[in-house]
Structures are given as C-alpha cells and as structure tokens.
Amino acid sequence: SERGRIAGRIDRETSRIDALIAKKTRFIELLKEKRSGLITHAVTKGLDPNVKMKDSGVEWIGEVPEHWERRKITHVFEGVGSGTTPPTGQHEWYSDRGIPWITTGELRETVITGTVKYLTTKALEEFSTLRVYPVGSLVIAMYGATIGRLGILGVPATTNQACCVLSGEISLSIRFAYFWLLAFKQHIIDLYAAGGGQPNINQEIIANLRIPAPILVDQAGIATFLDRETSSIDTLIAKVQRSIDLLKERRSTFITAGVTGRIDLRGGS
Incomplete structure (x- = not known):
C-alpha cells in the first residue's frame, strides 16, 4: 500500500541517519578518550620520550621522570x-x-x-x-x-x-x-x-x-602543550557535535514532512 511504502521510506532514511549519528557519537567518545590519555601521559611522563623514569611510589600514578x-x-x-x-x-x-x-x-x-x-x-x-x-x-x-x-x-x-x-x-x-x-x-x-x-x-x-x-619552567611547557592539544581536540568535538545536532534536526524534519505529505515519499527508494 501507499502508506506502507511511505513508512518504509521513512524507516530507511531514519535508519541511515541513526547509523551516521551513532558513528559520530562514537568518534566523540574516542576523541574524549584521546584527550584524557594525552593529559594523563603529559602530567606523569612529561614531554621528553627519552627521559629516565622512576617509580612515583603511588600505584595509580605509576612511573614518573626521575628528576621530578x-x-x-x-x-x-x-x-x-x-x-x-x-x-x-x-x-x-x-x-x-x-x-x-x-x-x-x-x-x-x-x-x-x-x-x-x-x-x-x-x-x-x-x-x-x-x-x-x-x-x-x-x-x-x-x-x-x-x-x-x-x-x-x-x-x-x-x-x-x-x-x-x-x-x-x-x-x-x-x-x-x-x-x-x-x-x-x-x-x-x-x-x-x-x-x-x-x-x-x-x-x-x-x-x-x-x-x-618537574621544575616550574617544565611545568609551564607541559601546560602550554596541553592547552594547545586539548583546545584543538575540543574544537573538533564541537564540530562533530554540531553535525550530530543537524542530523537530528534533519531526521525529525524528514519524519514530519513525510507523514504530513509535504514531501513525496511514494515510489523511489
């Protein structure tokens, strides 16, 4: 029936949008994990990958550079x-x-x-x-x-x-x-x-x-590095979030327009 075809078309389009939203939401989660990992690494290991390490004496901090x-x-x-x-x-x-x-x-x-x-x-x-x-x-x-x-x-x-x-x-x-x-x-x-x-x-x-x-000058270097890196991740997160919001708007507009007959959903895929 025509109603069935319209419902099917709405289902297909909303499923496609939902899949995109899920993908982008997962991407935001990964970006947040990256941000958090970056911060933890910088405040416990510093910025020099070749520095000698020592045990911090605190289990949940782990090893830190030996001069800290x-x-x-x-x-x-x-x-x-x-x-x-x-x-x-x-x-x-x-x-x-x-x-x-x-x-x-x-x-x-x-x-x-x-x-x-x-x-x-x-x-x-x-x-x-x-x-x-x-x-x-x-x-x-x-x-x-x-x-x-x-x-x-x-x-x-x-x-x-x-x-x-x-x-x-x-x-x-x-x-x-x-x-x-x-x-x-x-x-x-x-x-x-x-x-x-x-x-x-x-x-x-x-x-x-x-x-x-570390000493104050190195702390400042770590903080500046983290300011820069977290800021660029935050900008990306905001951009992805904006595209999720637009997809949600598109989804609800599409459903409303389809149900009220404002767009022709008969036939086609």
Whole structure:
C-alpha cells in the first residue's frame, strides 16, 4: 500500500541517519578518550620520550621522570582556602554587581569570568571566612554531585564553602595542577571521598596531596602543550557535535514532512 511504502521510506532514511549519528557519537567518545590519555601521559611522563623514569611510589600514578619531585600542595601554594554562603534572604549581602561569588555549579573546567551572584563589600566585612581570591587561582568542588569539578579564576572572586581554592604559585604552576587534578580527580574521589549517596572530600585532603612535578619552567611547557592539544581536540568535538545536532534536526524534519505529505515519499527508494 501507499502508506506502507511511505513508512518504509521513512524507516530507511531514519535508519541511515541513526547509523551516521551513532558513528559520530562514537568518534566523540574516542576523541574524549584521546584527550584524557594525552593529559594523563603529559602530567606523569612529561614531554621528553627519552627521559629516565622512576617509580612515583603511588600505584595509580605509576612511573614518573626521575628528576621530578613530589610536591605537597600546602608547600607549593601560598593559600589553600574556601569561602562561605551569607544568608540568602538578606539583600545587604548580595548585589547585581560587586564581588563575584562562585558556587560549585559554576565550575565547568573553564576560566570563570562571571558568576550568577555577587556579594557586597559589607558581606566581606561581616563574614571572616570570605576571601577575595586573585585571578589565576584554581577552584575545586569538594561536595556532592559536582565533586571534582574545576575552574580557574579569570576575575578576582569569592566562593561558597563547597569550593577549595589554591592561590599564589610558589613551586607548582596553577595550570599544571589543573591538568594533574583533571587527570586524577576520580582516583582522589574514589580513595578519599566520604559520605553515602553524595561523596565529599575536604580542604585537608586537597592540602595534603603530593603531586610529582618537574621544575616550574617544565611545568609551564607541559601546560602550554596541553592547552594547545586539548583546545584543538575540543574544537573538533564541537564540530562533530554540531553535525550530530543537524542530523537530528534533519531526521525529525524528514519524519514530519513525510507523514504530513509535504514531501513525496511514494515510489523511489
């Protein structure tokens, strides 16, 4: 019947589109795996393939270049801190403009240039646990669903109590620490997180982490390499995702047009 032919044609076309979407989705997964492998390799092995290696003493890190030293977070940053949440019902603490105030939901592995909420200078004076952290500080989510998320400050900002902030580089580059935590945050959460349904880590756990790393100039080289490589992978992922979105649009347009008779699906293949 004509209806059967139309249904068959719609089925064939949607199956073809679905197969393309599946192929592209798999490609994105492979790109993400490549990105993650690249980061882990660079922050544990460095960029010189001929360097001599030694055991890091940490099972999930494996071998590292023999000249790298394990650096404790508290010794390599000037500050390891957090923040607080002023009572939300009171307008004197919050304003439309003012000092950016970060919550963990705003950490998305990117540079933070703005926030949903801002605090007044009065709030800073009133709550001693609030501190304005400088540009370039690294923010880590410690609690619940967002645990392990990261962000780097693009503007001076304060945070709530669910964020841990590393600021003031001494002998560990913020960018290197960022990529290292990106590579190993799941291991850290699995090892240390407490709590039933929603795992938590705390400032003390982060402060006591020991990160094997080369000298600052080499850390900067690794971070620059990773910035470049991950950026080109991210661009490719975005491009493939866009083509998936277009295919999904085409699929639904085709079905609607076929069913409503706006395109002639009779006969043909």
